[in-house]
Amino acid sequence: MAKTRIDLDSKTMRAVLLSGGVLSEVMAKAEQIASRARAGASCATGEYRDSIVVEPGVGRDGDRAAARVVAKAPHARIVEAKTGNLKRAIRG
Amino acid sequence: MNTVMRPSILWPDVEAWAIAYLRTALDARTEPYASGVQVRTDVGTAMPARLVTVRDDGGTRRDVTRSSGIGVNIWAATDEDCSDLARLVCALLEASAGSGPVVACTGSFGPYPVPEDSGKPHRYLSVDLIVTGVPLTTA
Numbered sequence: 001m002a003k004t005r006i007d008l009d010s011k012t013m014r015a016v017l018l019s020g021g022v023l024s025e026v027m028a029k030a031e032q033i034a035s036r037a038r039a040g041a042s043c044a045t046g047e048y049r050d051s052i053v054v055e056p057g058v059g060r061d062g063d064r065a066a067a068r069v070v071a072k073a074p075h076a077r078i079v080e081a082k083t084g085n086l087k088r089a090i091r092g
Numbered sequence: 093m094n095t096v097m098r099p100s101i102l103w104p105d106v107e108a109w110a111i112a113y114l115r116t117a118l119d120a121r122t123e124p125y126a127s128g129v130q131v132r133t134d135v136g137t138a139m140p141a142r143l144v145t146v147r148d149d150g151g152t153r154r155d156v157t158r159s160s161g162i163g164v165n166i167w168a169a170t171d172e173d174c175s176d177l178a179r180l181v182c183a184l185l186e187a188s189a190g191s192g193p194v195v196a197c198t199g200s201f202g203p204y205p206v207p208e209d210s211g212k213p214h215r216y217l218s219v220d221l222i223v224t225g226v227p228l229t230t231a
Binding site for chain 2: 087
């Protein structure tokens, strides 16, 4: 019986994972998380809510496109400790 | 359209489990900074010398398990105590697989310092657990 063998070209796979198409998909997913985080933000002044942004990047091993959802307000750490807002947004 | 039937499961109160687990685990420790630690869900009106609060940050169902995020705040009298206690709490939660409903700990974040108006040393960390429940019986 004939056997099928699949060889993945790791260089090509890496190029695909780092491509603009994959990055835009990852960014779209991250924007959904950011939207949930903004919606979940308690709003005294809106500074924290408005500081939540999506940043493009690469994964830890540098082999794939990635995106980060970041809260840049100076008091973002306090908000996360008190509410877990970003963590909750990741889980949907 | 395919419909996947999943079993009905009563999921555990992860917050209650984490409080009981940490109380027992911290009581069994001999490190000075683990002595007299209060573990509960909120700060309350009076801040004790050493306090750990646990918050259920929700999660999502898989098939017969559920991911569950736990946010943990730690306060202690000195920065060194607070750092030591926070790292111990993190290690205890990371080692919690097999306790109660916990199947695995898949990750942790922190601890990191949180600025306090009061100046009291404060750390925050979160862990991601996988938990199981029990089959939902008919009433």
